[in-house]
Structures are given as structure tokens and as C-alpha cells.
Amino acid sequence: MIDKKVILxxxxxxxLYALNLTLHDYDNPSASHIxxxxxxxxxxxxxxxxxxxxxxxxxxxxxxxxxxxxxLTGGGGGGGxxxxxxxxxxxxxxxxxxxxxxxxxxxxxxxxxxxxxxQYLGIVSGTDGYILENLDVSNDLLAIAAHEDGVLLYxxxxxxxxxxxxxxxxxNSWTVTLDDQLLYVADEQTLKMYFINDEFSYFNSIExxxxxxxxxxxxxxxxxxxxxxxVAAYKMDPEFNITLIDVYNTxxxxxxxxxxxxxxxHKVAVSDWDDVEILGTNFQDSLNLIGYKNTTRRTMAIAxxxxxxxxxxxxxxxxxxxxxxxxPDVDLDxxxxxxxxxxxxxxxxxxxxxxxxxxxxxxxxxxxxxxxxFTYSELTNLNPGQSQIVDITYTANSINxxxxxxxxxxxxxxxxxxxxxNGNINGANIGDIAPDFNLPIMAxxxxxxxxxxxxxxxxxxAFFAPN
Numbered sequence: 001m002i003d004k005k006v007i008l009x010x011x012x013x014x015x016l017y018a019l020n021l022t023l024h025d026y027d028n029p030s031a032s033h034i035x036x037x038x039x040x041x042x043x044x045x046x047x048x049x050x051x052x053x054x055x056x057x058x059x060x061x062x063x064x065x066x067x068x069x070x071x072l073t074g075g076g077g078g079g080g081x082x083x084x085x086x087x088x089x090x091x092x093x094x095x096x097x098x099x100x101x102x103x104x105x106x107x108x109x110x111x112x113x114x115x116x117x118x119q120y121l122g123i124v125s126g127t128d129g130y131i132l133e134n135l136d137v138s139n140d141l142l143a144i145a146a147h148e149d150g151v152l153l154y155x156x157x158x159x160x161x162x163x164x165x166x167x168x169x170x171x172n173s174w175t176v177t178l179d180d181q182l183l184y185v186a187d188e189q190t191l192k193m194y195f196i197n198d199e200f201s202y203f204n205s206i207e208x209x210x211x212x213x214x215x216x217x218x219x220x221x222x223x224x225x226x227x228x229x230x231v232a233a234y235k236m237d238p239e240f241n242i243t244l245i246d247v248y249n250t251x252x253x254x255x256x257x258x259x260x261x262x263x264x265x266h267k268v269a270v271s272d273w274d275d276v277e278i279l280g281t282n283f284q285d286s287l288n289l290i291g292y293k294n295t296t297r298r299t300m301a302i303a304x305x306x307x308x309x310x311x312x313x314x315x316x317x318x319x320x321x322x323x324x325x326x327x328p329d330v331d332l333d334x335x336x337x338x339x340x341x342x343x344x345x346x347x348x349x350x351x352x353x354x355x356x357x358x359x360x361x362x363x364x365x366x367x368x369x370x371x372x373x374f375t376y377s378e379l380t381n382l383n384p385g386q387s388q389i390v391d392i393t394y395t396a397n398s399i400n401x402x403x404x405x406x407x408x409x410x411x412x413x414x415x416x417x418x419x420x421x422n423g424n425i426n427g428a429n430i431g432d433i434a435p436d437f438n439l440p441i442m443a444x445x446x447x448x449x450x451x452x453x454x455x456x457x458x459x460x461x462a463f464f465a466p467n
Contacts, residue, residue, distance in 0.1 A: 019357055021276065021293040021309070022329075023413040024062040025319040029054045030069045034312035036134075036256070037301040040094035043067075043115050044303060046312050047089035047101060054317070055115050061308040064319060067116045072101075072108055087123075095137045098159040102132035107144065109160060124162055127152070134214070138178035141165075141196065145173040151185055153200065168200055177215040182240070184222075186212030191224065193240075206242065208232065216268065218259040221245070221281060223268045225254040231270055231279055233287045246287035248279055258304040260322060267291075267322070269309045271302035276311050278322055291322050294331060328384075329358035330411045336420040337405075341429040342396035349393040352419050354407065356382035363410040371403025374421050379407065394423040 031048025038045050042059040052072060057065035072087035090102040099110040099118070106127035111119040130152070135144040142154040142162060150170040154162035170187040177184040182203065183194040188211055193203040210229035215222070222234040222242065230249040234242050252273035260267040260278070267290065270277040276299060278291025301312025309320040333353040342348045356362035362382040369376055369392070377391040392405055401423040408416050428434060436452045451459065 019289070020278065020291040020322055020325060021320045022323070022325060023293070023318060023320055024308075025064050027056075027064045027066060027317045028315060029066065029317060032315040034314055034317070035089075035300050036091045037303040037310055037312045037317075038092050038094050038099075039303045039305050039310070040096075040099075040112070043094075043112065044305075044310055044317075045092055045094060045099060045112075046301065046317055047092045049088045049090065053089055053092070053099075053101070053110070053118075055112070055118060056317070057115070058305060058308075058310070058319075061305055062319060062321065064317060068118060070110065070118050070120060072103060072120055090132065091134045093135050093137050093142075095142075095156065095159065098156075100135060100137065100142060100156075100162075102135055102144065106130065107132060107135075107162070109162075111160070121160060124154075126164065133173070134175035136176050136178045138180075138196075141178060143176040143178055143183060145170075145176045145186070147172050147174070151176055151183075166200065168194065174212060175214055177217060179217040184215045184217070186215060188212070191215070203240065204242070206234075209247075213255050214257045216257045216259050218268075219266065221266050221283065223257050223259070223279075225257050225270065227253050227255070230254050231257070231268070231287065233268075233279075233281050235283060245281055245283065246285060248287040248289065250277055250279075251275060255300055256302045258302045258309070260304055260309075261306045269302050269304050269322075271299045271311065273299055275299065276302065276309060276320060278309075293320055294335060325358045327358050327360045327412050328356055328362035328382075328410055330362055330407065330409050330414060330417055331355050331357055332407075332417055332419055334419065335417075337392060337422065338425075338430060339394045339421075339423040340431040341424060342394060344396050347393050347395045348423075349391050351389050351391050352405065353387055353389055354379060354382065355387040356384055358411070359384055362386075364407065365410065366408040367406065369403055369405050369421065371401055371421065373397055373401045373423060374403055374405065376405060392419075392421060394421070396424055399424045400426055 031051035031054050033049035036047045044056040044058045046054040053070045055067040057067055088104045092101045097113040101108040106123040109121040130146045130149050133145040140157040142156045144152040146152050151168040151173050153165040155165055156162045172188045175186040183196055185192040189208045191206045194200045195203050210226040213227050214225040220236050224232045231254050232247045233245040235245050236242050250272045254270050254272050256271040258269045267280045275294045279287050280290040281287045295313050297313030299311055299313045303310045307322045311318045337350045339348050364379050367379045375393045379390050403421050405419040438448050438450045440448055
């Protein structure tokens, strides 16, 4: 007889290696739940669902000079209705002195003629009834993905007062991209292309393996972010014939894309949830990993200036430079160890792999754990390209045995790296029988959900903190 139990399932994702990315600067702004980033000249703009929009001067590309935080809580104009409290930014695009932002209340407009004091103009009339996602702008044309309401097109020749043009129908449009003569629409798993003309006439479509998260085009290469299916690259000739180059399966969830400056070749930066990846193509038959940095911070947003990558990571912003690493470079394959339940005085061992991806010897200055319930094996100096496994053993003496394993080295940009260690936390631990619960169904149905009614089935619990 099979004993059917509901077991907590934790996905342990390991990571590859850091390559050709040097960390220069980081900031923890007021904004959190960072979802998008865009660069306009020397201005970096970052939108957080909570805490507003951040503005940085990046005239020195290696540093983040914070200018202002803008809360979308007022404003009039913009043909608008004002913002009102609780306006939450989502995706952003910049065009000259204006920023257009999709929010939970509609399309917002921000005047950035003085980036140290940006002015929120309010919500565009008629957009408050839509659920808006990604958007793009080209010349005087603004396109907005509005899910089942299709793609909304606006004339922004008067940038503070967009004029509605038409709607392109879609089943569920998530993102749009404008590029010269074509409008690209992500309609769930279907990439649809339209000519930018008076009729926005349909041109072609391609079926993808997964829902499309982002689309960028550069020098006849079309890059498509496909979430858990990675990134696809297509080449396009001047007659708009499209052929697949390759699909690269990124280590996590490919969300947003940004193309590196052309002088650096056919390269695209990927915000990949727990890392930043740089992919390069030979334009013929391959798409390969050529740069990598584990961020461990829910990397959702990415923007590029020349060979500098600006990464929005839920509650922080980091600056990386793409190029050959000089000196040692330390990286861990995992930045958090969560142990299953351990009885008092018993032990359990997990491991972290330490790699030197630089061009010089990585000298280990010090390594230790901050909680004596965790012990560790010795870590020695590493030659370029060398890796070493460090065993970290948890011997239980209490609950909530949280701490960290810390490595200090001669890495120029990361003198300290930290791997969090968590043992016997309050509540459910890995391998425990999941406690039963009964909760009301809030969407896609009615009534209540009882966990025990689903014995023998796979149940995925997605937790989100709306703080």
C-alpha cells in the first residue's frame, strides 16, 4: 500500500560560473520589487512596484549617482486624471524628455527635462480600464501591450498628451517592440509581426516553445526571452526573412533583454532571475554563454550602456562591466544553503563549490561561518579556472540556526562573498509533511482550496509578499 503524503518540495537551482563580468557599484534604493530599467543618454531609470521610480546619473558608467526618487502619488496634465495614492509602476520607456510608465491605474507620464527633479504628469485619459504590461516607443509612435485587450497604439508627437490611434487585437499580449519598419507583438507563445504603416498590416508570425517575456532587435538579429526555455536568437535579412540561429537554455528564467553596443559584436544581456548572463552569437548557428554573474537577488530588470550592464534585482541595483577579467574572480555555485530538519546533536552536510574564473591566483585571506552550529572544510588558494568543494556541516543544537559562510579573498571587486546557511527554521523544513490548510480561492475559481484534498498530486505553492 502506498502511503500518499503531501511533501514540501524545494527546488535547488545551482549555477554555472562568473565570466567576463566585473562588479563596479551597487545601490539599495527606496524602490523595491524592481521590475524594469531603461537608459536615456546618461540617465538610468529604474521602476519598483513598491517605492516608486529611481533616477541615477550614469555619466560615469562605473558608478551610480542617485538623483531622485519619484512617487506616483499626484500629478495632473498628460490629458490625465492625476495619479492618486497607490499607483504602482510596472514597465517603463523613455523618449527624449519624457518617460512613459505602465501602472495599475493606467499609462503614466513623467517629464524628465530636469532629471534631478522629475515631474509626474498623471495618468493618460482612457487607459485606466486596462491591465498594461510592457511598452515601446519609436519616433512619434508608442505601443503598449494590454493583455486580452490587445496592443494600444498612440501618437506622441505631443509627448505630454498622447493621442490614441488604434488597437491591434491579441489573445494575451505581454510585450511589444518597435524596430524601424516592424512592430513585434508577444501574444502568449506567438511572436506576431506587423508593418508600421497606416493600417499596421499583419506580416508574419512564429510559434515559440514558451510564453514570450521580452523581444529585442539589433543588427539583423532578433532575440527573444522565453522564461524557463531560455533565449532564442533569429537572423533576419533585409527582406524580413527570418531563420532560427539557436536557442540557449539559461540557468534560470530569462525575463528581460538588452543588447550590448554593436562594437562589441552580437551580444545580449539577460536578466535571468538569479543571475545576469551575456550571450553571444556567431550569426550562423550558435548562441553561447560568454558572460555570467550570479546575483541571487531576483534579477528582473536590465539595461545596457556601451559595455556596462545595469541590473535591477528586486531591491537593489548593480553595475557590471563586460570584458576580460583582470586578476582573480571568485564565484559560488549557490549563495544559500537550506538544510532539512536535523535532530539535536545530529548532523547534515551540504556543499558549496568555489571557483576562480579570473586570470590570476585567487588567494583566500579568510573563511569562516558566523554560527558555530555550522562547521566547514578548509578552502585553499585557487589557480585560474580551478574549483574546490567546501563541505558545510550543520550540527543541530537549536531552532532558527541561521548564519552564513563568508569568504574573504584578493578578488578586486568582491573582497567578500557570502553564502547564507539556514537550519531547523521555524515552521516547515525541507522534507517535512506539509501542514494542512484551507484557504478561499481568489482567482480562477470559487470556493475553498483544501491541501489534503490533493493527496498524491503535485501542488505548487507560490508565495508573494505584497508589503
